[in-house]
Amino acid sequence: MIIATNVTKKFSKLTALDDVSVTCTKGQTISLIGPNGSGKTTFIKCLLGMVVPDSGFITFNKQNIAHNWQYRSAIGYMPQIGRYPENMTIAQVLDMMKDIRKRSAGALDEELIHSFRLDGMMHKRMGTLSGGTRQKVSASLAFLFNPDVLILDEPTAGLDPLSTEILKEKIMKEKQQGKLAMITSHILSDLDDIVTEVIYMEEGKLRFHKSLGQLQEDTGEKKLSRAIAQVMSAGN
Numbered sequence: 086m087i088i089a090t091n092v093t094k095k096f097s098k099l100t101a102l103d104d105v106s107v108t109c110t111k112g113q114t115i116s117l118i119g120p121n122g123s124g125k126t127t128f129i130k131c132l133l134g135m136v137v138p139d140s141g142f143i144t145f146n147k148q149n150i151a152h153n154w155q156y157r158s159a160i161g162y163m164p165q166i167g168r169y170p171e172n173m174t175i176a177q178v179l180d181m182m183k184d185i186r187k188r189s190a191g192a193l194d195e196e197l198i199h200s201f202r203l204d205g206m207m208h209k210r211m212g213t214l215s216g217g218t219r220q221k222v223s224a225s226l227a228f229l230f231n232p233d234v235l236i237l238d239e240p241t242a243g244l245d246p247l248s249t250e251i252l253k254e255k256i257m258k259e260k261q262q263g264k265l266a267m268i269t270s271h272i273l274s275d276l277d278d279i280v281t282e283v284i285y286m287e288e289g290k291l292r293f294h295k296s297l298g299q300l301q302e303d304t305g306e307k308k309l310s311r312a313i314a315q316v317m318s319a320g321n
C-alpha cells in the first residue's frame with residue numbers, strides 16, 4: 086500500500102532521514118517508535134507529501150506520490166499539534182473541512198464526534214478549547230472522510246483515559262475493515278492492544294521493522310513498553 090524506498094532527507098547538515106526503506110500493507114496497525122528527534126514526524130510528513138525527500142521515493146498503491154497529489158484524499162492525518170483558526174467554532178472548522186473535501190468525500194464517518202461528545206460543544210471557539218478537546222477535534226477530522234489510511238502523530242497525548250480508550254477502539258474497528266494505521270507515540274502502554282507491527286527509528290535510520298509477535302519473541306517481553314525499553318538500553 087505504502088512503500089518508501091531509500092528515503093533520505095537533510096535539513097542543512099542534519100540528516101533527519103537516512104536511507105529509510107519501509108513497506109506498509111493493508112490491515113496493519115504500525116507503531117512508529119524512536120527517541121525524540123529520530124525522524125518519525127519527518128518520515129510521516131514525507132508520506133504525506135509535506136516534506137519532499139532529497140533522494141529515494143515513496144509509492145502509494147504503486148504510484149509515485151511525487152507525481153500524484155490525489156492519493157492524499159485516501160489518508161486521514163492527525164498532526165502532533167493541530168493548528169486551527171482560533172476564532173472559528175468547532176462546527177465551522179468541521180464545515181470548512183467538509184466544504185474543501187466536498188468533491189472527493191464519500192459517506193462521512195462522524196462516530197468519533199459523537200463518542201467524544203463534541204456535539205454539545207460545536208459553538209465553542211477553537212482558541213478557547215482545552216488541549217485534550219483540541220486533540221479530539223483533530224482525531225475526529227482524521228477519521229471524518231473514511232480514509233483507507235490513518236496517520237496519527239501522538240494521538241493520545243493530552244487525552245483522558247476514557248477518550249484514549251474510545252480512540253483505541255475506533256482504531257481497532259477500522260483495522261478490522263482492512264485499513265492501515267501508522268501511529269507515533271511515546272506512551273507505549275496506549276498501543277499495547279492495538280499494534281501489529283513496530284517500526285523503530287534512531288538518528289534518522291530505520292533500526293528494524295518487525296511484527297509485534299517477533300519483537301516479543303526477540304526480547305522475551307510481552308509488553309511493548311518493556312520490549313522497547315530493552316531495545317533502547319541495548320543500543321546505549
Ligand SMILES: Nc1ncnc2c1ncn2[C@@H]1O[C@H](COP(=O)(O)OP(=O)(O)OP(=O)(O)O)[C@@H](O)[C@H]1O
Nearest residue numbers: 096099100101119120121122123124125126127128
Ligand atoms: N523543518 C525543519 N528544519 C530543520 N530541522 C528540522 C525540521 N524538521 C525536523 N528537523 C529536525 O530533524 C530531526 C528529526 O525531527 P522529527 O520531528 O522528525 O523527530 P521525531 O522523531 O518526530 O521527534 P519527537 O519524538 O520529538 O516528536 C530533529 O533533529 C529536528 O530538529
